[in-house]
Amino acid sequence: MGRDNQTWVSEFTLLSLSSEWYTQVSLFVLFLAMYLLTVLGNSLLLLLIGLDSRLHTPMYFFLSILSCVDICYISSTVPQMLVHFLSSRKSISFYSCVFQLYVSLAMGSTEFFLLGIMAYDRYVAVCHPLHYTVIMHGGLCLGLAAGCLVSGFMNSLMQTIIIFQLPLCHNIINHFACEMLAVLRLACGDISFNEIMVTISGFLVIMLPCFLVLFSYAHIVATVLHIRSSQGRRKAFGTCTSHLIVVSMCFGTAIFTYMRPVGGSYAEQEKMGAVFYAIVTPMLNPLIYSLRNKDVVGALRKVLGKFSLKG
Incomplete structure (x- = not known):
């Protein structure tokens, strides 16, 4: 990390979302429920996609990666x-902080790329249905998924390295x-290069x-x-509605958070935005895709029916 030019900080203190004990306990219960719902919901979606051969299509392949x-x-x-909500000492070691930033930024970046690819998948399915299986073949799907992951991890690696090369004069992070x-605000040196890199x-x-999402949906x-049948129009829109809901929530909060000047007193707004795109959206993804999708609901009923027959 090149600490010759930086003030060494062995650990950081996270301010979390509240300093009041009763509020923290309430938030602990809320976020624990959200976390369990996210893990269980996405795990169930992965299980259904794996068990039902009807869901072995490009759309559900990308959805499984997203889960x-x-x-x-x-x-x-x-x-x-969750640990910090019930602890008086809300600290994180330097290397744990580096790892957390790297992983969360990599996953967040990958999610944006995946949502763009999923929009393109819907564009091909609706606008070129006769050539869908030819265009979205297995090799292309694997390549696009790998590209999303590699791009996400490379972006995260670059940002993590240049951030932790900065001289850090404070160790209190106004974030959960x-x-x-939030880490950039701890720097006491020139962060103009970092601001440029954040913008890029x-x-x-x-x-x-x-832009890929907007192009696809346009x-x-x-x-x-141009579909004459009203039933055909409803069916075509139905295949895209779920994805569009997720995209609107995810991109809206991310643009609000990151596409503005790095400096400024936006810390509280950024925390609320982070709660939305990093916690709420992953929780809603399986709910939206399953409750609004007949194929997934059918797969769930099929699995439940097998279990009931065995019982």
Whole structure:
């Protein structure tokens, strides 16, 4: 990490979301429930996709990758957050902070890329249905998924290295986790290069996938409006509604958080935004995709029916 030029900080103190004991206990119960729901919901979705051959399609392949990413994403921050809610000493070691920032940023970056790819998948399914299996073949799907993961981890590695090369003059992080912008505020040196890199990263990781989503759905809407049958239009829109809901929540809060100046008094807003895109969205993903999807509901009924027959 090159500590010759930086003030050595052996551990950091996280301010969390509240300093009041009763509020912290209430938040502990709330976030524990959200964490368990996220892990169980995404694990169930992974199980259903694995067991039901009807779900062995590109869309559900990307959805299974998204579920794995969501489990890792929320697990990188919430368990420690829960411990801090019930602890008077809310500290994290330097290397644990580095690792937490790296993993959470990698998972978050990968999720944005995946949502963009999933929008493209829906575009091909609606606008080119006869060529869907030819275009979205297995090799392409594997390559796109691998590209999302590699890009996410490379972006995270670059940001983590340049952040922790800075001289850190403080050790109190005004956040519930070691988040990129919160750690940057601890630096007492020139962070202009970091601000540029955050802007470039935000454009590549957030805005480019967002543009891909907008492009895909603009063509989807244009194609659907040309369908004469109202039932056909409803079916076409139904295949995309779930993904669009998730995308709107995830990209909206991320753009609000990262696509503005790094400096400034935005710490509290950033914490609330982080709660939404790093905790709430991973929890809602399996609920939205399962409750609004007949194939997933059918797969769940099929599995439950097998268990009931065995009983």
